Amino acid sequence: xxxxxxxxxxxxxxxxxxxxxxxxxxxxxxxxxxxxxxxxxxxxxxxxxxxxxxxxxxxxxxxxxxxxxxxxxxxxxxxxxxxxxxxxxxxxxxxxxxxxxxxxxxxxxxxxxxxxxxxxxxxxxxxxxxxxxxxxxxxxxxxxxxxxxxxxxxxxxxxxxxxxxxxxxxxxxxxxxxxxxxxxxxxxxxxxxxxxxxxxxxxxxxxxxxxxxxxxxxxxxxxxxxxxxxxxxxxxxxxxxxxxxxxxxxxxxxxxxxxxxxxxxxxxxxxxxxxxxxxxxxxxxxxxxxxxxxxxxxxxxxxxxxxxxxxxxxxxxxxxxxxxxxxxxxxxxxxxxxxxxxxxxxxxxxxxxxxxxxxxxxxxxxxxxxxxxxxxxxxxxxxxxxxxxxxxxxxxxxxxxxxxxxxxxxxxxxxxxxxxxxxxxxxxxxxxxxxxxxxxxxxxxxxxxxxxxxxxxxxxxxxxxxxxxxxxxxxxxxxxxxxxxxxxxxxxxxxxxxxxxxxxxxxxxxxxxxxxxxxxxxxxxxxxxxxxxxxxxxxxxxxxxxxxxxxxxxxxxxxxxxxxxxxxxxxxxxxxx
Amino acid sequence: xxxxxxxxxxxxxxxxxxxxxxxxxxxxxxxxxxxxxxxxxxxxxxxxxxxxxxxxxxxxxxxxxxxxxxxxxxxxxxxxxxxxxxxxxxxxxxxxxxxxxxxxxxxxxxxxxxxxxxxxxxxxxxxxxxxxxxxxxxxxxxxxxxxxxx
Numbered sequence: 001x002x003x004x005x006x007x008x009x010x011x012x013x014x015x016x017x018x019x020x021x022x023x024x025x026x027x028x029x030x031x032x033x034x035x036x037x038x039x040x041x042x043x044x045x046x047x048x049x050x051x052x053x054x055x056x057x058x059x060x061x062x063x064x065x066x067x068x069x070x071x072x073x074x075x076x077x078x079x080x081x082x083x084x085x086x087x088x089x090x091x092x093x094x095x096x097x098x099x100x101x102x103x104x105x106x107x108x109x110x111x112x113x114x115x116x117x118x119x120x121x122x123x124x125x126x127x128x129x130x131x132x133x134x135x136x137x138x139x140x141x142x143x144x145x146x147x148x149x150x151x152x153x154x155x156x157x158x159x160x161x162x163x164x165x166x167x168x169x170x171x172x173x174x175x176x177x178x179x180x181x182x183x184x185x186x187x188x189x190x191x192x193x194x195x196x197x198x199x200x201x202x203x204x205x206x207x208x209x210x211x212x213x214x215x216x217x218x219x220x221x222x223x224x225x226x227x228x229x230x231x232x233x234x235x236x237x238x239x240x241x242x243x244x245x246x247x248x249x250x251x252x253x254x255x256x257x258x259x260x261x262x263x264x265x266x267x268x269x270x271x272x273x274x275x276x277x278x279x280x281x282x283x284x285x286x287x288x289x290x291x292x293x294x295x296x297x298x299x300x301x302x303x304x305x306x307x308x309x310x311x312x313x314x315x316x317x318x319x320x321x322x323x324x325x326x327x328x329x330x331x332x333x334x335x336x337x338x339x340x341x342x343x344x345x346x347x348x349x350x351x352x353x354x355x356x357x358x359x360x361x362x363x364x365x366x367x368x369x370x371x372x373x374x375x376x377x378x379x380x381x382x383x384x385x386x387x388x389x390x391x392x393x394x395x396x397x398x399x400x401x402x403x404x405x406x407x408x409x410x411x412x413x414x415x416x417x418x419x420x421x422x423x424x425x426x427x428x429x430x431x432x433x434x435x436x437x438x439x440x441x442x443x444x445x446x447x448x449x450x451x452x453x454x455x456x457x458x459x460x461x462x463x464x465x466x467x468x469x470x471x472x473x474x475x476x477x478x479x480x481x482x483x484x485x486x487x488x489x490x491x492x493x494x495x496x497x498x499x500x501x502x503x504x505x506x507x508x509x510x511x512x513x514x515x516x517x518x519x520x521x522x523x524x525x526x527x528x529x530x531x532x533x534x535x536x537x538x539x540x541x542x543x544x545x546x547x548x549x550x551x552x553x554x555x556x557x558x559x560x561x562x563x564x565x566x567x568x569x570x571x572x573x574x575x576x577x
Numbered sequence: 578x579x580x581x582x583x584x585x586x587x588x589x590x591x592x593x594x595x596x597x598x599x600x601x602x603x604x605x606x607x608x609x610x611x612x613x614x615x616x617x618x619x620x621x622x623x624x625x626x627x628x629x630x631x632x633x634x635x636x637x638x639x640x641x642x643x644x645x646x647x648x649x650x651x652x653x654x655x656x657x658x659x660x661x662x663x664x665x666x667x668x669x670x671x672x673x674x675x676x677x678x679x680x681x682x683x684x685x686x687x688x689x690x691x692x693x694x695x696x697x698x699x700x701x702x703x704x705x706x707x708x709x710x711x712x713x714x715x716x717x718x719x720x721x722x723x724x725x726x727x
Contacts, residue, residue: 174600327604334602337670341581341596351670358669
């Protein structure tokens with residue numbers, strides 16, 4: 001098959017065809033002319049007409065072939081250049097140009113040039129569009145990378161938010177648990193406050209008993225004072241009597257020289273001494289009774305003091321309970337404040353209540369501590385009173401022993417006087433012995449006198465101790481009144497704590513409702529975050545798809561660039577912008 | 578930064594910790610023995626079916642006075658380490674804001690790295706303890722004590 005890109009090859013066949021056509025046309029004409037002139041016979045081919053005609057046809061065929069060859073050669077060269085231009089264009093040289101002469105080749109050249117220009121314009125457009133395409137691919141890839149990074153960041157944030165929501169959920173669970181604990185703690189506080197109130201009521205009853213016991217103690221002390229006064233006057237009488245006895249003994253000594261002469265008088269004197277001894281024994285017996293009363297009073301006072309000590313210990317135990325309750329309330333209030341602080345804005349109101357409860361518990365603890373200090377002071381005073389009472393008992397015992405000794409001495413005096421009376425007759429003979437005996441009597445009376453003085457001093461001391469005990473009883477009375485007032489204040493404080501605990505319970509229920517609401521919101525937020533995360537994961541997949549598409553586009557653009565790069569539209573090969 | 582803190586005293590140091598870090602304040606009670614523990618881990622305490630190691634904060638900071646009585650425990654999970662901090666006194670749950678760090682008297686320089694700053698709460702400056710770093714050195718010991726092997 002003849003290609004249009006090779007026009008030279010058409011010249012020879014065309015000229016041969018034309019020559020053959022001319023030859024066979026001339027031969028046919030010669031045959032027809034010979035047939036016309038000589039008729040149809042075998043010798044026709046040997047006629048001159050046919051032979052000359054055939055020769056002329058051959059010559060004409062040669063001429064026609066040559067003419068056609070000559071004629072065809074010229075336009076075929078232009079066409080060949082045009083075809084050469086078209087070939088260059090097909091190979092990519094769009095800058096190639098065909099000659100724009102007349103005739104068909106010129107028209108073909110113009111057509112090729114127009115096609116070349118159009119192709120150049122088209123390639124320039126393709127080049128511009130390719131640059132735009134490259135920029136768009138770059139933008140697309142950058143955008144997809146940014147989208148993926150943002151989606152990753154968003155996923156990270158969503159993950160963080162999910163963890164935060166989870167932590168929030170956990171914190172809410174903790175808050176709920178703590179609020180539950182707080183609720184039970186508040187209920188325990190209410191129960192503890194109720195117990196404190198009962199303890200305070202009990203303490204109040206005991207305090208009233210203490211008050212009554214103090215009044216009884218005051219009465220006993222008054223009785224003791226009276227007994228001490230009686231004892232003092234008795235001892236004074238005994239001292240006077242002892243003085244008189246001494247004087248009498250001295251007179252006896254002075255009149256000893258007269259004893260011998262007046263034995264009867266001595267006998268009477270001895271009888272009087274015996275009588276005085278009997279009276280002294282009676283006085284000593286009375287004194288013994290008074291001192292016994294003093295001992296009983298002292299023992300009663302000691303019992304009162306022991307009861308006071310027992311009551312103060314009981315108050316101390318109750319105060320320990322109050323301090324423990326206050327300490328636990330303080331701890332509860334601290335934990336409530338801690339939870340309220342962690343709850344943030346929701347816990348502000350509760351924080352105020354917890355603070356007030358803590359202040360109240362601190363005031364309770366301070367009050368209890370003050371009472372404990374007072375009770376400590378009272379117990380010190382009670383210890384002092386108990387020691388004084390014991391000392392008093394001991395002194396009374398000593399007084400009793402002394403009185404017994406005095407009684408024995410008086411009995412001895414009486415016996416001696418009786419012996420003196422019975423031996424009055426022999427006094428004269430035994431005047432010297434009597435003087436000795438009288439000296440012993442005088443000495444005994446002196447000792448008795450000293451014992452009386454000692455008893456009087458002890459009685460005065462007892463009186464001062466009794467006065468001190470009376471002061472202590474008054475102090476105990478005052479302190480019991482103070483304890484009573486403090487207990488009333490504690491009861492008021494317990495009532496306030498109870499009211500605060502009720503308010504706390506109401507607030508705790510509100511916090512529980514808020515926490516539940518927050519839990520629901522947290523679940524909803526978690527669901528929304530899950531949806532957003534799923535959307536971002538889809539975005540990530542889309543971004544990956546876009547990146548794949550951008551990569552494919554980039555490959556296509558590179559292929560297009562290679563294809564376009566094969567074309568040349570000017571001095572340089574086309575390259576994309 | 579502002580917020581609520583647990584204001585407490587550890588020995589001679591007035592300190593504070595954010596309320597978010599402290600889970601519960603407990604009274605000091607009789608502790609279980611912690612065998613082969615450092616001196617400042619003074620025992621173990623049961624808390625909500627868990628066993629927590631009790632760390633004497635003042636002893637850990639080497640500012641423990643002989644007369645300081647440990648009265649309270651701050652229970653919580655500090656940097657993921659469950660523990661209870663023994664302190665002398667709780668001054669309250671107070672509103673606080675961060676301020677310039679003071680130089681706490683009696684605190685060795687080596688221990689100042691365990692502070693994360695200072696806050697002003699209740700009208701006075703307090704050091705803010707970095708509880709995570711405070712327990713960091715003993716974390717393995719605390720975790721081992723808190724989860725004894727059967």
